[in-house]
Amino acid sequence: MPKDGGIGASSKRREDVRFLTGRGRYTDDINLNNQTYAWFLRSEVAHGTINAIDTSAAEAMDGVVKVFTARDFEGVGGVPCGWQVTDRFGNPMKEPKHPVLAEGKVRHVGDPIAVVVAESEAQARDAAEAIAVDITELPAVMDMKAALADGATKVHDDLDDNLCYDWGFVEENREAVDAAIAEAAHVTTLELTNNRLVANPMEPRVAVGDFNPGTEDYTLYTTSQNPHVIRLLMGAFVLGIPEHKLRVIAPDVGGGFGSKIYHYAEEAFVTFASAQVRRPVKWTSTRSEAFISDAHGRDHVTKIELAMDADHNFTALRCDTYANMGAYLSTFAPSIPTWLHGTLLAGNYRTPLIYTNVKAVFTTTTPVDAYRGAGRPEATFQLERVIDKAARELGVDPAELRRKNFIKPEEFPYQTPVAVVYDTGNYHATLDKGLEMAGVDTFEARCAESAANGKLRGLGIAHFIEACGIAPSNLVGQLGARAGLYESATVRVNATGSISVMTGSHSHGQGHETAFPQVVAEMLGIDEGMVEVVHGDTANTPMGMGTYGSRSIAVGGSAMVRATEKIINKAKKIAAHLLEASEADIELADGQFSVAGTDKSVAWGDVTLAAYVPHNYPLEDIEPGLEETAFYDPSNFTYPSGAYICEVEVDPDTGKVEVLGFTAADDFGNVINPMIVEGQVHGGVAQGIGQALLENCAYDENGQLLSGSYMDYTMPRADDLPMFEVDHSCITPCTHNPLGVKGCGEAGAIGSPPAVVNAVIDALHRGGHTHVTHIDMPLTPSRVWAAINGQ
Amino acid sequence: MHNFEFVKPGTVAEAAAALTGEEAQALGGGQTLLPTMKQRLAAPETLVSLNGIAEMKGVCSNDAGEICVGGGTPHAVVSRETASSYPALSKLAGMIGDPAVRNRGTIGGSLANNDPAACYPAGVLGSGATIVTNTREIAADDYFQGMFTTALEEGEILTEVRFPVPEKADWQKFLQPASRFSLVGVFVAKFADGVRVAVTGASEDGVFRWSEAEAALSADFSAGAIAGLSVPADGMISDLHGTGAYRASLVKTLTSRAVSGA
C-alpha cells in the first residue's frame, strides 16, 4: 500500500498549484515604488580594446537617470571566484579580475560595457543604443589548444598566457599510470568533446536592487539558487556591504540547472546603482541576453585511455582534458573539471590506477560553470564511452565487461584511487534491474522489425556514479572551496502546532515545499499540511549554502532532521511535565505524546500551546517556546548510481536518431517522495538526451555565438523524447546521513548522454557501419549522416 | 520594439494606398515581422494590417479548376480547406511551425518574405502556381528570385495564390531541429504534362526546381527513376545544422520519398 503522507508518499507537489495557475511570484513580478530600469550595453565583438565610451548623447535622452561605465566602479571589487584550485606544481590558479563593467577591454560577446538606468526599460534601451563605443577589435581566442600555444593572443594581458591551471590528479600516480598503460594487454583510446550547453531555465535572470536611504540598508531581489551565498559574495567581495545591511531575497525561482548558483555582475550592478540613484533599479534579462550572459556548461575536450589485462580487468585509466573557463572565472568554475570530475573517474569500477590531467583555459567566450551534474556528466560520459568502445574492440558484451569490473556489493565502503570513499552501492543490482526493465532479451526481434523498415536499431548501456550531497566543509576547504558546504534549518513550531521550517537551501523547481514537510511530519506523526517551508530570504532563514549538487534533501534534509530531533526532545520534556511522568517514559507516535505502558497521553497541539502559554510549564528547567535550529555538515558525499539504457532507431538515409526507449534504474538510497524523484529523473534524462542529440552552444571562429536563439539552439521537446521507464527500488541507503538518502537531482543528466551515444554507435555497427567508433555530441542528423558516409 | 502607427484597412485598395506612405509596411500574421521588430532589426513607421481585408481571406476554386487561396489566409485554414482537394498542400500548410504560428501566419506573408527555409515557396513553385497581387499576376517560376527576394515591388500586396491541382503530389519536410523550419523540404507534383520538383531549405539561391529529377520523373514516375541522379553540394547552404553535402543528399532522399508518398 502506498503511503498517503510522510516519508515515502507520493504527495502531490503543493507548489505546483500556484506555478501552474500563474500565481507564482517570481523576481520579475516584483515592482517597487519609484523603480528605475537598467539596460546593459553589451559587447558585440568577442575581443577588443575599448578606446573610448561616449555616453553624452545617451545622457541627454528622455527618461535617462544615469549612465554607468567602468569609471563608476573604481574602488568596487570584481566579481569573485568561490573556489581556488592549486595546480600540479603547487601554485594557485590564475585568477584575473572580473570587473562588474568591462575595464579597458571586452572579452566575450555579451561582456557588459555600460548600463543605462532610466524611467522605463524602453528608454534605457533607446539610450543604450545612443552610446558610442570605440573598440579596436582583437583576434578572438576560441580553440583551447591553440589558446595555449606560444604567442597566442592573450585574453588577459596581465597574465602570462591563457592557462588558468594545469591540474594533475592523483599526481603521485602519474608515472605508475603511464607504466600500467604501457604494459597493458589492451588499451582503448577515445578522443571526444563534451559539448558546451546553455542552461536555458524557463525564467531568465532578473535582479532588483533596492537601497533604503533612510536606514542605508540594501535589498537585492534576484533569481538565485542560493541567496545566502550571493549575500556573502556580493557583500564581502564586491560592494563591501556587511551582512546585517544587506538582505537578499530570491522568491519563486523558475529553474536554474546550476546557472543561478553564481554571483553575477548584474546583481552587483543593480544593488550598487540603487544607492547611486537612490531609487530601486530593476534589470530583466531578455532571452537573447541569457544566451550570452548566463554561465554556460560543460565544454571539455578530452582524450581518455583505458588499460586492461588479458582477462579484461581494468588496470589503469588516464584522462587528458582541456576545460574551457570562458573569459572570466565564474563562481565555482575552477572546481568543475577538477574536484567534481577527477574524483569520479573510478566510476563504478575497481580500476586501481587513475590519473587525470586538466588544463583550464581562458577563451573569449561566455564564462562556463556548473550545469546539472557539473563535472560528473563529463567524467561519466568519457568513462562509459571508452568502456563501450573497449567492449566492441574486445568483442565482449558491454554489460559483461562492466559487471566484471564493478566494485562488488561486499566491498563497500570502497576507497577509490581518486580520494573518495563510496559508502554504499550495488551496481550489479541496478544493472540487472535496468536490463530487465529495458527488455533486452527481446531486443533482437525489435532490431529485425526496424531492419524491415530500413532503419537501424541500437541499444546503449551506461552505468553512472555521482558524488552529491555536496558536502563536508573540512574536505571541500582542503580542496579549495572558499565556503563551507553545510546546510541549516530552523524548525519553528507555532503555538497551535503548525510548523514553519526555515531552510538555507532553496527550491528552483525541485519541490522542496512538498518533500521537506514530509520529513518533519513523519518524525512528529502529524499531517504534512501542518508544515510549511520558508526559504529564499536571508532575513528569515538561517545562513545556508543553497541548492545545487543534489544536496538539498541529503544535507538540508539532514539539518531539518537534527532540528526536529531537538524539537522532539524539548516537546517530550513539556509533555512529561503535563503528564506528570518521567521524560524517559514519554513516547511520541501519531502526534500524541503518551506515557509508556499507560493510557495517559497529551496531543501535539496541547504541548505546543503549553510552550507558548507556559502557565503550567517547567520554567525552572526549560525556556518557553518551541523553535530549534540545526546546522548539518555531512561526513562524506553521497554516491547515487544507476543503470541507464537507451534504445534508438537511426534512419541511415537522413542520419536522424529517434529515441524509442529509455530506462533508468537508480539507487538513490531512501526515497522521500517517489513521484518527485521520478520527475527529477525525467527532467534530467530529457536534458541528457538534449545534450546527446540536440543541444549545441556553438561559436564561430570570431567568437560570435551561432546558436544564440531557439532558432538555432535545439531544446529537447516532448516529441523528441520517449516515455521513460524509471525505477528506484534498488536501494542501498546512505550510511552517514540520518535519512539514508543520496539525492536524485542530477542523475538523469549524468547517466543518459553516454547511454544515448552508445546506442547510436551500436545501431550503426549493427547496420554494418563498423568504421564509426565515435560521434561527438550532439548527434545531429547531419553528424550521424556524415559519420555513416565517412565524411 | 520602437513605436509605430497602426492602420487596419478593409479593402486591398485602401491598403495599397496606405502602403505608399513613408516607411509603411504590410502586416500579415506578424509571425516573422513582429519578432524582427522586437529585436529592433526592423522599425517601420506604419504597420498596415491586412487582417481586416475580407477579400484576401479564405480558400475557393475557380472555373479553371485552380484552388485560390487568399493572400491573408492563415496556414491552419489552408490546411483544413485543402485537405481533400489538394492533400499535399494541406500537409505542407499543416506542418508549418506550431498551432499558434499556423493560426496567425499567412500564405502572403510567407511568400512575401521568401525565407530560404520556408515551406510555402516549395509548394507554390512545385505546383507551378500563380501569384496574384493588387497590380498583376506573376508565375511562380518568375516570382522567387533568391533568398528573401521576390518579384514583388515596394508596397505591392500579394492578394491571392492560384494552385493548379496535380494528379499526384507529396511534401516531404526534414526538420531543422531547432527552428523546425525545413532543413530541406521537397515538393513533388505530377501533372498530366510533366512532373515538377521544388526544393526549399537547401540552396543559397533559395527555392529551386530540380530539373534533372523532373525530367527523369516525367519519363518514369518512380523512386527508382532518380536513383542514378545526384545533387551537387556546390551552392548548398552549409551551417550549424548541416553541411552542403548533407543537404544535397537530403534533396535526393526526400525527393524519392515524396515520389513514393505521392
Ligand SMILES: Cc1cc2nc3c(=O)[nH]c(=O)nc-3n(C[C@H](O)[C@H](O)[C@H](O)COP(=O)(O)OP(=O)(O)OC[C@H]3O[C@@H](n4cnc5c(N)ncnc54)[C@H](O)[C@@H]3O)c2cc1C
Ligand atoms: C515559431 C515559428 C515557427 C515557424 N515555422 C515555420 C515553418 O516551419 N515553415 C515556414 O514556412 N514558416 C515558418 N514560420 C514562419 C511563418 O510561416 C510566418 O507566418 C511567415 O513566414 C510569415 O507570415 P506572416 O503572415 O506572419 O507575415 P508577417 O510576419 O506579418 O510579414 C512578413 C513579411 O511579409 C510582408 N507581408 C505580409 N503579408 C503580405 C502580403 N499579403 N503581401 C505583401 N507582403 C506581405 C510583411 O510586410 C513582412 O515583410 C515560423 C514562424 C515562427 C514564429
